[in-house]
Amino acid sequence: MLPDDFITSYRLLDAPLPEALTLAFAGDALLFAAGKPAGLADLPPPQALHLIGHYRGQPVQLADWPATVELPEGISASALRTAWGMLDEALWLIAGRASQIATFHRTHAYCGVCGTPTLADRSEAARVCPACEHRVWPRVSPAVMVLIRRGSELLLARSPHFRPGVYSAVAGFVEPGESLEACAHREVQEEVGVTIANLRWFGSQSWSFPHSLMLAFVADYVGGDIVPQAGEIEDARWFTPDAMPGLPGANSIAYRLIRSALDHD
Ligand SMILES: [Zn+2]
Incomplete structure (x- = not known):
């Protein structure tokens, strides 16, 4: 469940939001730098950036990389399940939303109907097939x-x-x-x-x-x-x-x- 003061929304981003709180994922692992969630300045350019909502008015962006990305020195990756206690509880819950969206995009790269590579929708957490228009949403x-x-x-x-x-x-x-x-x-x-x-x-x-x-x-x-x-x-x-x-x-x-x-x- 998300914290009460988190407002859910979704938008695919072309560029990082400078004022945003960043949650960085490599595969299903959350990235940390010096014991805190890693920021974009610590990392190579992400595969994709998504606005996933606002926490106490501050935008929260998900940045994701494949699990195989080579992590810079000083960056550690931790499965979300074991990251409880490394983050304050509200942030851990928000990271749960981020993780589910990252997992969805990672595991729906191809259309299940015709096999064409899918594209991320810009305004909702969904992927769409450019060939047959089959549309998929995160699985719950x-x-x-x-x-x-x-x-x-x-x-x-x-x-x-x-x-x-x-x-x-x-x-x-x-x-x-x-x-x-x-x-x-x-x-x-x-x-x-x-x-x-x-x-x-x-x-x-x-x-x-x-x-x-x-x-x-x-x-x-x-x-x-x-x-x-x-x-x-x-x-x-x-x-x-x-x-x-x-x-x-x-x-x-x-x-x-x-x-x-x-x-x-
Ligand atoms: Zn298709």
Whole structure:
């Protein structure tokens, strides 16, 4: 999610805006100089420049380079996911928007219909095919997250790629044609084998790795024994508030969802 004082807009730029705040990306890595986001003065000319909005009235420009660019001395590249804590939180959230737009342009260089090289639209974050006019926009992938409650207990699961000891709420991507509610019931059934009722909306969060939109719900347990989905879920179990496992990072909606359930118990 973006900070409240960020106003979203888009324009392809011909020249850098001198008063702008710059977010520089090489591939999907944010560039730093002396511990701060690198400015254009520190870098070779970018592949493209995009105005992506205004933060507290100041324009924010995205400058991007291919991942293979040779970085000048003193410039370091850091995946956005690990750059949390290297930037203030508002800037990290804005960098999430920048990263998704940079990823979109990098991964849509050719038309998916006819294979012609695409061109960036000048006035919206889109690319267009000059041969067949097929137009594409940044992909946003909705994913539903469900925190299942049974009295004061919470059902949490861990995927094999989580850090050791960390458990989270059940989550999965929405399928074509599916409602959020249907997705919640299906993912819970598939991943942990139980049934739920009383879905309650919690909130949403853009998660730029690379383009998820997390949609979080709380639900009540109805029935069934926990059966972790082979290959997807390494372990799943009920946790009581006084014996919680490791939780996802404090910058994630999963953390806020679980914390909120514990705080309002
Ligand atoms: Zn085309």
